[in-house]
Amino acid sequence: MTGIIDPGEEPADAAVRETYEEASIRAVPEKLAMVQALAPSQYDNGDQAQFLDLVFKLRWRAGAPHPADGENTDARWFSLENLPDMPQNMLNRVHAAVADTPETTFSWAQPTTVVQEIDEPRGFSASAAAALFDMDGTLVDSTSVVEGVWAEFAQQHHINLSELLDYAHGRRTMETVERFLPEGQNVQLATSVLDEKQLTRVDGIVEIPGASRFLRQLAGSPMAIVTSAPRQLALNRLRAAGLHVPEVLVAAEDVRTGKPSPEGYLEATRRLGVLPNECIVFEDAEAGLLAANRSGVRRTVVVGRHASSTTTALDRILDYTNISINRNGRTTTFTQKAESHPRRRRHVIPFEQC
Known part of the structure; x- marks a missing residue:
């Protein structure tokens, strides 16, 4: 049954009404089976229209089918194995309605990337009793080591490296291995091999500019590092970059669930009191x-240039060369001066991060 919704009528009510008016069948709606935009059409008078097509699955309650309103010449039941000839678009509607799934069928031209404009770091001032830092990419630049190790893993297992790196950044090694390692392989063994490779490779690891000075200025104030890396790996990288290691370091083995779970940061606040x-x-x-x-x-x-919907309202620094601190009792104020002529930059980011 097909028809047009009356002004002010709910779509499901229209489906029920049209079924009764055209075939004398009493039925109730069970699910919205399909949503699609039909091709634009033009009437003889020049008016143009485009219809949004809603396909409902209805369940019979009463009545025998017959052409009730004079618009049709016949109405009867058909089995799915013996459907009459019909256009493909009508057959698609039938298949969507009888599919054994609760989901609605629809089309979506998903973009792969979007271009987002972000301001260069603006000035800000924020006060806090404690400072918590991620490690890789926040205090330490270990890009060459990390990407090299994951590239070897991706090549060995025929995995898309770009997709793997997008997921791995900021997460524990095992969580990335669990997601990408082919079925039937030993996750714990693969994780151990990767961790061992990263543990021994420190060439090219450097501080994020200004990080060493910044941490020295914070010495004596409550601070912690919360990292997805194992403890020994974190210590190796911090020392290789010449950075102060705070007393509180929450590493991969200290939490049950890694980032984006808040468990690591909450554990750091607990240890700092x-x-x-x-x-x-x-x-x-x-x-x-x-x-x-x-x-x-x-x-x-945000440290660096990562851009997503998450970062829209957040303050940003590119590094630690333009941020100062001022202590007042147990509170530390972090200040970044605004640029005289702030600029906007265009960043292409994966759609799934929006």
Whole structure:
């Protein structure tokens, strides 16, 4: 049955009404089976229209089919194995309605990337009782090592490297291995091999500009590092970059669930003896930014150029060369001066991060 919704009528009510008016069948709607935009059409008078087609599955309650309103010449039941000839678009509607699935069928031309304009780091001032830092990409630049190790893994198992790196950044090694390792392979063994490779490779690891000076200025103030790396790997990279290692370091083995779970940041606040809403977090990756936001911290600062819908309202620094601190009792104020002539940059980001 097909028909047009009357003004003010609900679509499901229209389906029920049209079924009774055209075939004298009483039925009730069970699900919205398909949504599609039909091709634009033009009437003889020049008017143009495009219809949104809604396909409902209805269940029979009463009545025997017959052409009730004079618009049709015949109406009868057909088995799915013996359907009459009909256009493909009508057959698609039937298949969508009888499909054994609760989901609605629809089409979507999903983009692969979007272009987002972000401001260069603007000025900000934020006060907190404690500072929490991610490590890789936030304090330490280990890009060459990390991407090299994952490239070997991707080549060995025929995995798309770009997709793997997008997912891996900010997450524990095992969680990435679990997602990408082909079925039937030993996840724990593959994880151990990857961790061992990263543990021994420190060439090319450097600090994010200004990080060493910044951490020295914070010495004596409550601070912690919350990383997805195993503890020994984190220590090796921090030392290779010449960075101060704070007393509180929450590593991969210290939590049951890694980022984007807030567990690591909450564990850091517990060890420091502060509340989440007394803390400022410095993070560079999507998983870590989500973890920080979910932990309920006072302020989250993006380090670097990562852009997504998560970062829209967050403060940003490119590195630590233009940020200063001022202590007042148990509170530290972090300040970044605004640029005289702020610029906007265009960033192409994966659609799934929007």
